[in-house]
Amino acid sequence: MEIGISTFVETTPDTKTGVLISHAERLREVVEEIILADQVGLDVFGVGEHHRNDFAASSPAVVLAAAASQTNRIRLTSAVTVLSSADPVRVFQDFATLDGISNGRAEIMAGRGSFIESFPLFGYNLNDYDELFEEKLDLLLTLQKSEFVTWSGKHRPAINNIGIYPRPVQEPLPIWIGSGGNSESVVRAGLLGLPLVLAIIGGRPIQFAPLVELYKKAAVHAGHDVNKLQIASHSHGFIAEDRMTAVDKFFPSTQQVMNKLGKERGWGTYDRSAFDAARSLEGALYVGDSETVAKKIINLRKNVGITRFMLHVPVGSMPHADVMKAIELLGKEVAPTVREEIKKWEANQ
Template sequence: MEIGISTFLETTPDPVTGKIMSHAERLRNGVEEIVLADQVGLDVYGIGEHHRADYAGTAPAVILAAAASVTKRIRLSSAVTVLSSDDPIRVYQAFSTLDGLSNGRAEIMAGRGSFTESFPLFGYSLDDYDELFEENLELLLAIRDSEKVTWRGGHRPAIDNLGVYPRSVQNPLPVWIASGGSPESAVRAGMLGLPIAFAIIGGMPEKFAPLLDLYKRAAARAGHNPDTLSIATHSHGFVGDTTEQAVDQFFPPMQAQMNVLGRERGWQPYDRDAFDAARSMRGALYVGDPEYVAEKIILLRTNLGINRFFLHLNVGTMPHREMLRAIELLGTKVAPIVHKELARIES
């Protein structure tokens, strides 16, 4: 059971002071967080790609590369790469470069993106949202699996027996499919025999069980062994020394950012009742002291059988010292509890 962190490197206004952290400061803080995550024994750190003012993570591979030379064992992943609006050759080159710098610790998590700012920014039409992803994923996997590639699609110029370099240290370079919960994504990942990561940010995580079953059945039909495939989930949360402290620190910035997104997407206002319901034992929000967060992760493993969990830090901007403390607690307190209890249950 791997435990790690995902982030979008938020630069949202402080809910108390209104101050906005610069992108440069947030990027430097992000590298420091990766270094600490490595030191406290966490397994993976993922950075999501976004192209808007309230997130600093437009170039995950560059940020992860900055951390590669000052970390030793933690895996370094995008979470996600918006593959629909990127060039698969450049994606492979960026992450194979990261793989070389980190000596085989890079991963790509490919998704279509729930935010669409990258499409007009890079000149793509949202009308081609699904088709672009399917074509680009096909090309990315072809590049990953063969040094020289011949390929033709509908949106990108064809290539004829051309080499793509540098080649990754890992063979093959891990490529995950990231999904917000669509059956089509689960089936696609299963058919391709690729690991999958589900974003579970609302409702009850156990309700994702049918999607996991769909994924495994699709894999089996395509001739892959479902037992060898990795399944991850990603959920919002925060770890404090006490549950009261975690709630007091995490709720204000989360509420502020969720309401910004809610106004953009037509959601209901996010209030304390919604927050408290989500952080209950069967909810999708992992906020509390180390024992409580560990108990929720163990329940998630029991219900869904996942083998990787991403705690998303943070949803709205929080003081850097609070982020570092949450990372420290996740690695030194939460993860050992989870590993010890799972060893007891599953032995």
């Protein structure tokens, strides 16, 4: 059971003071967070790609590379790379470069993106949303398999037997598929034999169990060994020394972000009752003390089949010291508890 962190490198106003830190300061903070995550024994750190004012990381590979030479063990991944609006050749080169700097710890998490700002920015038509992803994923996987590439498609100029450099330390460079819970995307990942990441940020996580089974069935149908495939979850959460401290610190910034996105997307108002319901054992928020969060992760592993858990923290801007403490508790207290319990449970299966 792998445990790690994901972040969108948020830069929203402080809910108490209204102060807005700069993109530069937040980027430097997240590098410190990655270094700490490595030091406390976490397995993976993911940085999401966005192209808007309230998120600072438009280039995850650059952020991860800044921490790569200052870390030793932790795996470094995008979370996600918006592949539909990117050049797969450049994506592969960037992460192959990161793989070299980190000596074989880079991963790509490819997704279509729930945020669409990158499409007009890079000149893509949203009407081609699905077609772009399928074509660009095909190219990315072609790049993963071969040094010299011959490929043609509709939305990008053809490549005729050209070498792609640098070559990664890992052959093949790991590529995950990120999904918000769409059955088509999990079937695609299964048929391709690619590891899957599910964004479980609402509802009841147990509802994702049928999607995991669908993914496995697709993988078996295509001749892949499901025992070798990883399934990850990406879920919002926060850890503090005691449960109510975690709750009271995490709610204000979470509410701020969820209501801002809700206005953009036509969602209902996010209030304390919705927050409290989501942090129950059956809910999708992993907020509380170390014991509470560990119990929820164990429950997710046993009932949904997740093999990697990524705690998304913060949601909105929170004091850097609080985020660092949450990472420390996840690595030093939650992760050992989860690993030990899952090891015992698996031995009895």
